[in-house]
Amino acid sequence: MSSPKTVRWGILATGGIASTFTKDLLCDPTTRGVKHLKHTVVAAASSSSESRAKEFLKEVGAPSDAKAYGSYDAFVKNPDIDIVYIATPHSHHYQNAMLCLEASKNVLCEKAFTVNAAQARKLAEVAKSKKLFLMEAVWTRYFPLSVYVREQITSGRIGPITRVISDNSMALDPEKSFPDGKHRMVNPDLAGGALLDLGIYALTWVFQTMYHTQPEDSRQPPKLQAFVKNYEPTGQADEQSTMILQFPRSQEQGGDAHAVATTSLRVATAPGGNMNQPFVRIQGPKGEIQVFGHAFRPLSTKIIDQGGKVESKDFPIPGPGKGSGWYNGFGGSLQSEGEGHGMFWEADEAADAIINGRKEGRYLGLDESILIMEVMDEVRKQGGLKYPEKIETLDYPTQL
Structure with missing residues (x-):
């Protein structure tokens, strides 16, 4: 070897x-x-x-x-x-x-x-x-759990995806958590707000299940209806955004499919850290796939067939293991001893690309990243959300 x-x-x-x-x-x-x-x-x-x-x-x-x-x-x-x-x-x-x-x-x-x-x-x-x-x-795209969910969809296990409901929200109590308004979550100068920081994950689950799983030569951009609630203390940053998407598909593929993606700084997907409810539900005529954990760090799935039978599957995140004395985490909290956070899988993908001469990621190419940015542009347009010109500009270099 x-x-x-x-x-x-x-x-x-x-x-x-x-x-x-x-x-x-x-x-x-x-x-x-x-x-x-x-x-x-x-x-x-x-x-x-x-x-x-x-x-x-x-x-x-x-x-x-x-x-x-x-x-x-x-x-x-x-x-x-x-x-x-x-x-x-x-x-x-x-x-x-x-x-x-x-x-x-x-x-x-x-x-x-x-x-x-x-x-x-x-x-x-x-x-x-x-x-x-x-x-x-x-990083979420490269989790084995995400790969598994996409495989279940493309295999036809629950039939053509008809609807996806996805949320990534946190009850951050922004006025108390970020009282000076300068934190990246609420500061317009840092492109703050729920949409770009949290909402990207709600959209990630919509796109990786409903768009990425379609044949590249026939998939089409979605139509969008969006609603944005402004965060008043700092002006141009969203406190809450709700997106309704329609993905055009041929009748052979099941016809048009719908999705709802939501995000908020005010309320949580899982109040009090109660993780026994799914943050995403992927529905088809033969059943439903539910994903548990956080939208950014999924940990388990349930597949419920049309007869009500439930198949549960856990996806523990590896690492050096217990007894290693090694810890990782984010935002002031640590995972269990020896358990990785899960960011190594995207690093592996990038390194594999460097070694093999690929110029894009396999599970999220540049065209799809651009399309998702276009969707978020349209969300902001419909919601009247603008950021300062100095961070929206194409001019390079620009001093920030």
Whole structure:
């Protein structure tokens, strides 16, 4: 057997999601059955200081020779970086990704990909012109659970998908949680609001089940009706958004299909952390697929056939295991000892693409990322939600 190939990562930004991703990234791939590749971190950059980047590298357990930078411009010039993971707020993705692409770096960019579809199209155009890999980091798509759900759909197990109902909401009590209005969840300057941060996951489940499972040569963009409730304390950020989508399909494919995707900062999908209700229901004439956990980190499924028979399946997330002393998590909470957060699967996909010369992700290509950004553009248009021009612009470089 040939030795695993090592992909060298640079981490751009040093916040919470960067820490979670990098800890997962450095978890031995064989613990999840991946034997043909390995990951290492060769550099990290903080916009605040080089010392913060050094602290980050130490916190995540990066190799001792990894380089720390207090400047993104200097960071992207590092010749040892094979791919950059971008973990800045949505508002900065376009500028940061363009910096990396212009420096001929492959890119895995956090969701939401950009602030608008025009920015996403421009990044895709530059990546293709430079023959670089570019992928939106919608980690949920790469979970074995998500792969399984899509397989159940394409096998025809519940018949042609007729309806999907999907929610990703959190009762964040925004006035108390973010009293100064500067937090990324509510700050318009950071493309704040429920839609781009939480709603992207509700849409992810709609698209990966109802759109991605259709033949590429015949699937069509959905029609959309949207409603947006503004978050009054900061003005242009949505507190709650509701999307009704109609996906055109031929009669042979079951005819038009409907979906409802909802998101909120005010109420929760699972009040009090009660996870015994599905956040997504995927319905067809032969039954229903329900998914449990969080929309971003699904853990189990139930398939209920038309006679009422229930098949339950758990999808535990691997890692070094109990007794390892290793922990990961996000937002102040940790998973059980030795249990990964689940971000390593998207990293594996990106690394596999680098090794094999692919320029896009298999489960979320650039065209689909752009289409989802177009849907969110239309949600904002129908809801009268605009962000500052400096974060909507295609001009590069723009100082933010």
